[in-house]
Amino acid sequence: MPWAVLRNTRIGMAVKPALMAPQCQGYEEESQMIETFHTMQAKLEATPHLLRLGRLFSETVLIQVGSDEIYLTFEKGHLTQVTEGPSRKTPWRFALRTDAEALAQFWQPLPAPGFHDIFGLLKIGRGTIDGDILCLVKNLRFFKEFMALPRAEREDAA
Amino acid sequence: MSIEPITGRYLTVTVEGAPRRIYFEEAGQGRPVLCLHTAGADTRQWRHLMNDEGITANNRMIAFDLPWHGKSLPPEGFETEEYLLTTEAYIETVLAVIEGLGLNRPVLAGCSMGGRIALQLAALHPDKFSGFIAIEASDFQPAWYDIDWFHRPDAHGGEMGAALVSANISPYAPNAERWNTLWMFMQSGPGVFRGDLSFYTKDDSLIARLGDIDTVKTPVHLIVGAYDLTCTPEDAKRTADAIDGATLAVMDELGHFPMSEHPVGFRPFFVDALKRMPEADAP
Numbered sequence: 426m427p428w429a430v431l432r433n434t435r436i437g438m439a440v441k442p443a444l445m446a447p448q449c450q451g452y453e454e455e456s457q458m459i460e461t462f463h464t465m466q467a468k469l470e471a472t473p474h475l476l477r478l479g480r481l482f483s484e485t486v487l488i489q490v491g492s493d494e495i496y497l498t499f500e501k502g503h504l505t506q507v508t509e510g511p512s513r514k515t516p517w518r519f520a521l522r523t524d525a526e527a528l529a530q531f532w533q534p535l536p537a538p539g540f541h542d543i544f545g546l547l548k549i550g551r552g553t554i555d556g557d558i559l560c561l562v563k564n565l566r567f568f569k570e571f572m573a574l575p576r577a578e579r580e581d582a583a
Numbered sequence: 584m585s586i587e588p589i590t591g592r593y594l595t596v597t598v599e600g601a602p603r604r605i606y607f608e609e610a611g612q613g614r615p616v617l618c619l620h621t622a623g624a625d626t627r628q629w630r631h632l633m634n635d636e637g638i639t640a641n642n643r644m645i646a647f648d649l650p651w652h653g654k655s656l657p658p659e660g661f662e663t664e665e666y667l668l669t670t671e672a673y674i675e676t677v678l679a680v681i682e683g684l685g686l687n688r689p690v691l692a693g694c695s696m697g698g699r700i701a702l703q704l705a706a707l708h709p710d711k712f713s714g715f716i717a718i719e720a721s722d723f724q725p726a727w728y729d730i731d732w733f734h735r736p737d738a739h740g741g742e743m744g745a746a747l748v749s750a751n752i753s754p755y756a757p758n759a760e761r762w763n764t765l766w767m768f769m770q771s772g773p774g775v776f777r778g779d780l781s782f783y784t785k786d787d788s789l790i791a792r793l794g795d796i797d798t799v800k801t802p803v804h805l806i807v808g809a810y811d812l813t814c815t816p817e818d819a820k821r822t823a824d825a826i827d828g829a830t831l832a833v834m835d836e837l838g839h840f841p842m843s844e845h846p847v848g849f850r851p852f853f854v855d856a857l858k859r860m861p862e863a864d865a866p
Contacts, residue, residue, distance in 0.1 A: 535754050538809045542750035547727075548812045562728075563738045565746035 458490055458525065459509055461575055462497065466504040468574045476502045479567040484560060486568070487520035490528060502567070519556030521572070527551040532575040543572055589633050591654075596679035598650070599658075599672055605680060606654035607647035611639025614713075614863035615689035617681065618646040619697025621719075621840060622779030623744055624767040625653025628694065631846030632853060642857065645689070647680055649673075651775045666778035670786050673700045674707065681711060690860045692716040692853075695814065695839060696783045698805075702822070705803055706792035714802040714860035716853070719811050719839045721818035722793060722825065726784035734774040741769040744776040751839030753810035755848065764843040790825075798828030804856045805829060808837035830859065 469475055479502025487510075488495045494510030496517060508515065523531075523546050530540040539549035546552030554561065561568060591608045608626050610633040618629045626646040633644045648655040651666055658664075677700065681689065691712050693701035698720025705715045728747065733740040745768040752761050768776065796803060803826055807819035816833045823831040832852055834841060841849035 539812075541754045541810060542812070544747075544750040545812055548815075559729075559732060562732050562743050562747070565743060566749075569746060569749070 458493065458528075459495065459507065462488070462495055462504075462507045465571065465574045466507055469502075469504050469571060472570075472574070475567060475570055478502070478570070479564065482564045482567055484518040484564075485515060487515075487517040487522075487556075489520060489522035491524050504571075517556065519554060519558060519561045521552060521554055523552035532573075534576060536576075543569060587630075587634050588639065589630060593654075594647075594680065594683045596676075596683045598676050598679055601658050603650045603658060603676065603679075604656055605647050605650065605676075605683075607645060607680065607684070608633065609643060609645040610634065611641075611643045613641040613643055614860075615643045615645060615686045616857070617677070617686065617689040617691050618644060619677070619691070619693035619700065620646065620648070620652070621695035621697060622783055623748070623771045623776035624764075624840075624843075625649075627653070627767060628764070628840060628843035632842055632850070635850065638850075638854065638857070642690075645684065645686070649676060651772060651778070657772070666774050668696075668778050668782035670700070670703055670782065670788060673782065674703060677704065678708065678711060687863075688713040690714045690716065690857070692718065692856070693720065694718040694842065695720065696779055698814075699783065699789060702796070702803070702826075703789055703792065705801060705826075706789070706795045709797060709801045712801055713863075714804075716804050716806065716856045716860070717822075718806045718841065719808065719814045719819070720805060720822065721814045722790045722822045723787040724784060724813060724818065726780065730777050730780040730784060733780070734777040739769075740773055740776060741771050744768045744771065748813075748839070751811050751813050752844045753808060753836055753838040753848075755810075755836040756838065756844040757847075760844050760846065764840050767843075793822065793825040794827075796826045796829070798826060802859055802861070803829040804859045805831045806834065806841070806852050806856060807831065808834045808839060808841055810836075810838035813839050832856070 482502055483500045485496055485498045488497060496508040496510055496512065496515050497504055498506035521543060527546055530536055539545040547554060589608050589610045591606060594605045594607055595602050596605060620626055620628045625648045629646040632638055651657045689712060691701045691704060698717035701715045701717045702720055704712060733744045745765040748768055749765055805819050805823045807814060807816050809816055819831055823829045834852055837845050837848050
């Protein structure tokens, strides 16, 4: 992907995204996805209980959305880097692979069955998880709640 | 200030040749309904229905904590024992509680592994019961995960188990009840969830017994939530199809712990299930 945009954003550092002209379809969608993860980065910083849950989590996670790769580097629960791939030089601990449409459904306030949880995506064949699964399980609540951050606040169904 | 009508007491019975001190709760009067909790949890899952006057007016709701769960201690010597629940021990425990409490052919309502054992009892000991409500229950579920994840010295099995089973809770569940449900898993004793899952994910003996269930003598009603990833509606339908005369209800907005995660949403399905069960036998 010669048009790929690399953005390394350190917490507390304003990094202007590299400006590159889109050269193929999908640029806008990919740009939106990277924006979503930057928004999640900010939301995580504003969610004290998640930072507390993730205080021992310092790993890089690969999120693959369709053919696009995004590397999330966490340090003690803080998301310190959101890096757009692909990269053969970036080691990662575990990977969640899905597609943009599934992720959009996952982020709905009331997702349909299967789209309501990352393991649901696996169950319905819209996602895979590989790598160090035990590391994921040890930090499962933190990672699942992080991934659900874009989910809009819902009306309490009671 | 309020005081709930649920009362709790202890019963000591013999299971596998040794005493088991079992905590049980009850509320209501009339037809006895014995309720079984899921893996890794306890009697608190049933508290909403047990506090429901519309249900307890005509039903004596009883729930107990399996040994190793909730307020039921593990057996003496547990400190050197690996807890692995078996179909045989589970059946023996349920029958011992029925006998110990002097219950006359109760309706048996079980969820998840409680639903599984309800169907085992429907096949093996139907004379002890008047009917069966099998919630989030299926013939067999192999594990897609490693059950050993949930009992290891370098991580908290309860927190990992809660994070895993949260995948089975509906997004329609009220947030407070979602977390009350997960809290029970977080509190589960070390190795208990793993030992329950061993039974749930490795014993497939029910498959061959489903055809033995006689729903003319004891009705069987299955209930399943669409958000249940562990026992999906397809799993429940496959199971119901293998039981001649069994009925099935699918709850579109509920998950694997319906009585606990969303009691208001579950209530009409449970009331409907009770209507399908015989009235209480004459004393």
